[in-house]
Amino acid sequence: WGGDGHALVASIAQTLLNEQSLTFVRNHLPWYTSGNISMLASWPDYIIYPDTNPVDYLNWQWSKQLHFADTKDWACVYDREKDCNWTSTSGQQCVDGSIQNYTTRLANSQLDDIQRQEALKFLVHFIGDAHQPLHAGFHGDRGGNSIRGKFFGKETNLHSLWDTVMIERRITQDFHGQPSLYLQYLLTQMKTHYAQNISDWTNCSTSDESRYLACSELWIVEDAKLNCDLVYRDENNQPMSVSKEFTLGQTYYNTRMIIVEQRLIQGGVRLAAVINKITESTT
Ligand code: DCM
Numbered sequence: 001w002g003g004d005g006h007a008l009v010a011s012i013a014q015t016l017l018n019e020q021s022l023t024f025v026r027n028h029l030p031w032y033t034s035g036n037i038s039m040l041a042s043w044p045d046y047i048i049y050p051d052t053n054p055v056d057y058l059n060w061q062w063s064k065q066l067h068f069a070d071t072k073d074w075a076c077v078y079d080r081e082k083d084c085n086w087t088s089t090s091g092q093q094c095v096d097g098s099i100q101n102y103t104t105r106l107a108n109s110q111l112d113d114i115q116r117q118e119a120l121k122f123l124v125h126f127i128g129d130a131h132q133p134l135h136a137g138f139h140g141d142r143g144g145n146s147i148r149g150k151f152f153g154k155e156t157n158l159h160s161l162w163d164t165v166m167i168e169r170r171i172t173q174d175f176h177g178q179p180s181l182y183l184q185y186l187l188t189q190m191k192t193h194y195a196q197n198i199s200d201w202t203n204c205s206t207s208d209e210s211r212y213l214a215c216s217e218l219w220i221v222e223d224a225k226l227n228c229d230l231v232y233r234d235e236n237n238q239p240m241s242v243s244k245e246f247t248l249g250q251t252y253y254n255t256r257m258i259i260v261e262q263r264l265i266q267g268g269v270r271l272a273a274v275i276n277k278i279t280e281s282t283t
């Protein structure tokens with residue numbers, strides 16, 4: 001996601017943190033955030049690009065691959081061993097592995113405060129990215145970055161469309177350009193339309209996953225399915241590809257924006273559940 005998406009996921013989560021977690025995040029973030037996890041939700045993006053971090057973006061390039069996982073084109077599945085380099089000695093080099101790493105580090109009271117602060121900032125961001133379906137997009141098109149076309153007549157690529165363009169359109173058109181009004185809407189949707197789904201979303205369906213603090217493997221599996229069913233299909237249900245420019249508008253926007261909203265809410269609900277689990281298990 002772009003800035004709005006990450007801030008929305010984190011702000012949704014903030015409303016679901018228990019007292020213990022609110023104290024915990026206040027103690028593991030810089031004072032100027034007032035314990036608000038949304039304020040640094042895009043920090044992992046700022047540090048890696050020269051336009052926002054000209055001084056030492058090179059030192060952070062190792063973290064670039066932690067924002068996503070590439071999946072096999074049209075396989076519609078996520079294979080942790082293959083797609084996340086799980087067995088390599090360099091460790092778990094994708095968004096799934098980074099979530100496992102940073103939940104473990106955040107829960108580890110042996111680590112110093114600087115390290116746990118960094119773990120919290122990465123975790124808030126990566127749980128957001130894990131819910132953007134194209135952050136588990138196809139390998140052959142770099143998660144939709146190589147698929148170009150027009151959305152309401154404007155040049156873009158499929159990845160940016162899902163990261164920022166659709167969300168910005170929604171906020172401009174329906175919420176007076178104010179993300180805070182959109183946040184209120186999403187919180188209402190969460191408490192009404194999605195109220196029945198919350199306990200499902202915070203459960204790990206596979207028993208193997210339940211030992212983890214975060215069920216990131218399952219979330220990426222959801223992405224892989226969404227990609228085949230909806231994300232990579234045009235308004236006539238035809239597969240999109242790098243060799244053909246897309247032309248998308250109202251029909252794609254209306255049907256896919258519902259998924260964007262559900263993923264933002266799911267990301268927020270799950271981020272809060274992970275932080276609450278960590279503070280219950282440690283303190
Ligand atoms: N971004 C940036 N400079 C670039 C490329 C991207 O500032 N050269 C920003 C735009 C989006 C975000 O990064 O807000 C997307 O990053 P990706 O979803 O990691 O998360």
Ligand code: DCM
Nearest residue numbers: 063091101102105114115118119122
């Ligand atoms: N680091 C990380 N995940 C790990 C180990 C280290 O993100 N599993 C990061 C934290 C530090 C940097 O790498 O910023 C160097 O850590 P160390 O001195 O522990 O090697």
Ligand code: DCM
Nearest residue numbers: 067068070134135136142143145159
């Ligand atoms: N990205 C992705 N999958 C890839 C490559 C990149 O999801 N295989 C994401 C990371 C950023 C955006 O796409 O959000 C742009 O990446 P970059 O700045 O590397 O072009």
Ligand code: ZN
Nearest residue numbers: 001132159163
């Ligand atoms: Zn992205």
Ligand code: ZN
Nearest residue numbers: 001045067129
């Ligand atoms: Zn990211």
